[in-house]
Amino acid sequence: MKTSDLHVRGYCRAYWHDEVDPFTATMQTRLFRDKISLILEQQSAMMSVSDYFFCGLSFGHCCVGGAGAVVLSGPIRLGHLLIGWRHGILIEQCQHCGGKLLITSFTGNIQRGTNWWHGLCLDCKEWSSSSSSKDIFRQRLEVAKRILKRLPDQLEKIEFYSGYEFDWGGDGLRFANKKRAVVQGLYDPAPFDVLVQELESGSIRKGRPPVVGLSQDDFARKFSKR
Numbered sequence: 001m002k003t004s005d006l007h008v009r010g011y012c013r014a015y016w017h018d019e020v021d022p023f024t025a026t027m028q029t030r031l032f033r034d035k036i037s038l039i040l041e042q043q044s045a046m047m048s049v050s051d052y053f054f055c056g057l058s059f060g061h062c063c064v065g066g067a068g069a070v071v072l073s074g075p076i077r078l079g080h081l082l083i084g085w086r087h088g089i090l091i092e093q094c095q096h097c098g099g100k101l102l103i104t105s106f107t108g109n110i111q112r113g114t115n116w117w118h119g120l121c122l123d124c125k126e127w128s129s130s131s132s133s134k135d136i137f138r139q140r141l142e143v144a145k146r147i148l149k150r151l152p153d154q155l156e157k158i159e160f161y162s163g164y165e166f167d168w169g170g171d172g173l174r175f176a177n178k179k180r181a182v183v184q185g186l187y188d189p190a191p192f193d194v195l196v197q198e199l200e201s202g203s204i205r206k207g208r209p210p211v212v213g214l215s216q217d218d219f220a221r222k223f224s225k226r
Helices: 003-008 022-041 043-048 078-086 134-150 192-201 216-223
Strands: 061-066 069-075 091-093 100-109 115-121 127-130 154-167 172-185
Touching (some): 022 115, 069 134, 078 100, 100 134
Antiparallel strands (some): 061 069, 091 100, 100 115
């Protein structure tokens, strides 16, 4: 199943993953399948270096809606997935061989409980897609929300600027003070292919670990000078 197929199922209509060209997405999928054992062996390095932790994957994302609104939507970085796998909330049984499967993306509707996941089996190295029970889906959603909230890779803030708006009682446009949401990236993550090359060569980066558990205001103060 392609990532676009998850979107077509209609659970969530929001933009929920990074723009990646088809060739890059295919190469990442193959590289992930071939190197997943290496990635799991080097978990400690990826959990302690933000350049690795926030590595983006074209197939790592979630999208959950309900009551006409988006509950959770966006990319799930490699470090987020590692936490979910470690705690079992992003683990399922392979539809091909019954082995241990690592979920990399999921989608659903929180009200109806309908859901769909996609992931790679550690045993047969095949990708599978299926659904979970309503209870497991809701648990998965709540844990994912906590992980993404505690370990964000971007900060959204309100920016004020000067602009124009339509003057209904006048002759057209008028000057106005306006505001808009601005997203600021907090890290500079390594591309996935570069991450794999460095893990294979043993050239592990030295860097600061991800910042955990700050409020939006705390993040803004911490990264304001970056």
